[in-house]
Ligand SMILES: [Zn+2]
């Protein structure tokens with residue numbers, strides 16, 4: 001079987017992979033079927049495109065992504081915000097494109113959001129609008145409800161949704177990211193803001 005081919009990109013023999021071949025994952029060092037790797041396309045210098053498995057197996061990739069997202073969640077959000085401010089239209093366009101490209105992922109995100117909010121929605125929830133929230137921020141003098149710092153504010157459920165809190169005006173304050181994140185799923189009497 002002739003698996004060796006000259007890569008148009010790097011100009012030296014490389015393995016031309018097929019799904020049923022085996023390859024070692026560079027992260028977990030296990031030898032796995034190529035079908036257990038995500039595949040990627042690379043451009044050759046002559047304009048041809050060739051497909052090959054990535055250097056990590058799917059399992060390791062997922063784990064790396066999860067670790068990465070958890071660790072860098074706040075950073076990623078910051079980067080997204082900067083990108084958004086640079087060119088809001090382009091950013092929106094890209095988001096829409098992504099949503100069109102991965103409808104099943106989008107459906108899952110919506111389902112998770114819905115499941116999370118389901119028990120929290122009441123008749124009064126429709127009164128929680130952007131305009132109302134902007135008013136709330138003004139009434140708090142643009143300061144975090146908990147720590148009183150002048151930081152970008154987001155809506156925070158005083159009684160977390162997962163603890164039975166409702167998505168209504170009475171249960172929402174404007175808080176900074178740090179307070180919101182550290183309060184998490186705690187009730188007020190279980191949590192102290194670090195000032
Ligand atoms: Zn692996």
Ligand SMILES: [Zn+2]
Nearest residue numbers: 144147176179
């Ligand atoms: Zn705060």
